[in-house]
Amino acid sequence: MPQTAVQFIGVNKWFGSFHVLRDINLDVAQGERIVVCGPSGSGKSTLIRCINRLEQHQEGRIIVDGVEINDDIKAIEEVRRDVGMVFQHFNLFPHLTVLENCTLAPIWVRKLPKREADALAMRFLERVRIPEQSNKYPGQLSGGQQQRVAIARALCMTPNIMLFDEPTSALDPEMVKEVLDTMVTLASEGMTMLVVTHEMGFARQVADRVIFMDQGQIVEMNAPKEFFGNPRSERTRLFLSQILR
């Protein structure tokens, strides 16, 4: 049994009086690829944002790489260093060049000398196949390129776990593939990944498990073959019939 990367034990969360996460129990193994899907407002983004404490859970326990997520800010910063995140809207820093976006955290958090950080960043920019854009500003790149920079930026912290929050939802259709290809490569290298997405082709191709969430609960969780071939819950069937046309 491989070591557990992320563990949710009886997690509950409310936005005001709205119960957004209900009794979440989930173990993610080291190197496992999880795809989370579900209708909007079902709590899937909130679920992965609890892992690096961009959202606070109110009940239950979340343990990431052996560190429990609670009010201890030092522990949270430690977890965040090792958990990369890619956002729907890229959230690149518009006032910094592509290279500076990538080296900011290695320099200020990992205390790398600038030259080493630059070399590290160039290595990851090559991996996402845009080293030639390193001196441009994010606003000069296409959406797909920006998202690949965002992935490189997260990878520069050499994380153990990568979280993807609808990474292709804000992209023009012709740019979705380049981002998904990058993610597939990453998956093939053994990265632990939690991906919120509606790209079911991606789920089929790389996921070890697919999770379907609805109304704040994990409704169904299974290997992709079973999940798509033989969904057990009525709600899952309905959702799949709506998105797989």
Add this chain to the structure above:
Amino acid sequence: MSMAYVRDRDAPLRAPPVGTAGALGWLRENLFSSLGNSLLTLLLAVAIGYIAWGVLDWAVLRAVWTGADRAACAINNAGACWPFVWEKFPQWIFGFYPISERWRPVTAFLIGAAALVPMLMPGLGAKKSNALFLLVVYPVIAFELLAGGLFGLPEVETTSWGGLTVTLVVAVTGIVFSLPLGILLALGRQSSLPIIRSASVAFIEIWRGVPLVTVLFMASVMLPLFLPNGVSLDKLMRAIVGLSLFASAYMAEAVRGGLQAVTKGQTEAGLALGLSRWQTTLKIVLPQALRISIPNIVGIFIGLFKDTTLVLVVSIYDFLGIINAGLQDAKWAAPQTANTGYFVAALVYFAFCFAMSRYALFTERRLEPAGRR
């Protein structure tokens, strides 16, 4: 016509039709796009021409250029009285600063200019040491030069400072103190700690709720009453502190606007990378917020520069104050003397404010994230 269509050769790329591009196109589009617009253009052209002619006629054509006293200017239909300016100008610059010591403000000004100009040019390096010199070393040098007391420089009381020297001293120290203080207040106002937040809000609202004249009177008349016997703060210093705190409250609000305009995603991205709250604020949020706030910040700088004229109410003779005082001189009592003095005051204030405004515009364009132009 069939439904299927395939283009077999590209439509040619052509130049735009005559009169829609270039200078002619610009004129047509911007000044004479419609009948109403054309009338407005002509009307404004006439008005501008009329005013410009009036100024030119008064300041140059009918002006008196030489003379020793009022007799030269007190002639029929005379324009600006320039000899008055020639004679008074040194005093407008230095106030009542002893004539034999005037090289000191000049030196202070030259050192300041020599350090400021490379600071303002983005292409030049060594910004850190340059800033360190300007903000830490230079104030000490400038103060020592102006006030004296050490190194055999005779002491010059701040009460004899005046004119443009005092205007610049007050404006520059005000600007230098109000910006960092304003940034701290703006951050304090966003703090999650209730005490810091309330203290910042209280500070900002109190200073914004009081007219500057009141602040200056308080600083000059009331404050000494609260100080223990024997302790006295320099009057100029008190005015500068008052003005700085006043400006910092407005600065805080300008910066807050910028902070709020930076999206939450930026903070989240910083935190998700493992940066601390402070690092996220300093490296990610603040640079973007300040860029957004530049127009408002410079607006406050310009306001502060002009507000320095109010120090006259506590009997500090700044540039405008000293011009005003010079008008009482019976030697130059002539119909156009006052107009000439105020005209020069307006020109000088305008030159400084316009320079700040243009430099801000330049900075704003330079810092605009590429790709958003």
